[in-house]
Amino acid sequence: MGTLTGNSILLIIATMALTTFATRLAPFLLFQSRDSQPKSLRYAGHYLPMMIMVILVVYSFKDVAWLGPRHGIPELAGAIVTALLQVYVRHVLLSIGCGVIIYALFSRLTL
Amino acid sequence: MFKMMLRSTVPVAFGYLPLGFAFGVLWSELGYSWVYALLFSVFVYAGAAQFMVIGLLKSGSSLFDIFFLTLMLNLRHVFYGVSFLHLYRPLNIKNLYLISALTDETYSLLTSIATPRERQHQYAFWVSAIDHLYWIVGCTAGAILGQHAKFSAPELEFALPCLFVVLAVEQIRAKRRLGFCLVALSAVIIGIGLGGNTILLVAICLSVAYLIFAGRRERWEH
Numbered sequence: 001m002g003t004l005t006g007n008s009i010l011l012i013i014a015t016m017a018l019t020t021f022a023t024r025l026a027p028f029l030l031f032q033s034r035d036s037q038p039k040s041l042r043y044a045g046h047y048l049p050m051m052i053m054v055i056l057v058v059y060s061f062k063d064v065a066w067l068g069p070r071h072g073i074p075e076l077a078g079a080i081v082t083a084l085l086q087v088y089v090r091h092v093l094l095s096i097g098c099g100v101i102i103y104a105l106f107s108r109l110t111l
Numbered sequence: 112m113f114k115m116m117l118r119s120t121v122p123v124a125f126g127y128l129p130l131g132f133a134f135g136v137l138w139s140e141l142g143y144s145w146v147y148a149l150l151f152s153v154f155v156y157a158g159a160a161q162f163m164v165i166g167l168l169k170s171g172s173s174l175f176d177i178f179f180l181t182l183m184l185n186l187r188h189v190f191y192g193v194s195f196l197h198l199y200r201p202l203n204i205k206n207l208y209l210i211s212a213l214t215d216e217t218y219s220l221l222t223s224i225a226t227p228r229e230r231q232h233q234y235a236f237w238v239s240a241i242d243h244l245y246w247i248v249g250c251t252a253g254a255i256l257g258q259h260a261k262f263s264a265p266e267l268e269f270a271l272p273c274l275f276v277v278l279a280v281e282q283i284r285a286k287r288r289l290g291f292c293l294v295a296l297s298a299v300i301i302g303i304g305l306g307g308n309t310i311l312l313v314a315i316c317l318s319v320a321y322l323i324f325a326g327r328r329e330r331w332e333h
Contacts, residue, residue: 016157058299
């Protein structure tokens with residue numbers, strides 16, 4: 001179980017809260033109005049979140065045990081199910097829920 | 112009017128209540144009090160980062176790692192506020208709260224529904240507050256249940272990668288440009304290849320560099 005003190009956890013919460021708030025507050029400190037931002041930033045703001053999400057998807061799968069007993073099949077199956085459901089049904093909870101269930105089911109199978 | 116606002120937040124409830132609950136359960140598995148889960152949901156209010164920190168605590172990461180990865184993970188929020196620059200001013204307490212509540216889901220909700228000008232601020236406030244409440248209730252309930260009912264479900268951790276997949280699908284659906292996605296894919300693979308703590312930073316920097324190159328060529332038209 002955990003070995004952190006209460007104060008350490010509070011420090012973590014405070015750090016994450018301030019960091020997250022800073023990212024949300026940044027545009028309000030940097031720009032006066034939507035039109036005062038340069039075209040390049042508008043362009044970046046349009047495409048960068050998409051690229052970051054792709055990066056985060058791959059990043060969250062980097063520690064998967066591809067060479068382990070299950071060869072990452074539960075994770076791949078879960079991700080594919082989630083992606084397909086989101087593309088065709090477009091229901092967030094359904095996509096995530098089914099992905100987790102598929103992952104859990106495949107994790108329990110011994111190959 | 113209020114009923115309409117409440118109804119528009121129902122899709123967010125469907126996401127935040129279960130996802131928050133999953134976080135709460137995972138948090139309780141670490142062995143710490145549910146009160147911290149409540150504090151996370153009130154003050155941090157960032158699902159992806161909250162899930163991530165559970166993994167970081169398990170692997171014994173430093174505070175700097177937590178700070179740095181939270182920053183990298185939440186960088187995309189910098190672009191959300193741009194749509195609300197005119198609405199969330201002046202920077203009084205109420206508006207600062209609204210800014211702090213600009214999550215992926217709330218942002219999507221607020222930018223998807225057209226409200227009459229004079230109602231926009233009131234609408235934004237109630238939607239933001241209600242969405243936040245869903246998250247707080249979910250996280251706290253999950254943590255309490257996890258702690259007292261010995262409810263354990265480590266597979267719930269997979270909800271975070273699934274959330275990323277969902278968000279990525281929606282971003283790609285809106286913006287298209289699969290070429291940029293391939294660049295991002297290459298960037299993160301390079302980052303992973305280099306390893307260490309800077310994977311996300313390397314990947315984001317490479318992506319930004321490519322965007323500058325492509326943007327110049329396309330004269331910043333999107």
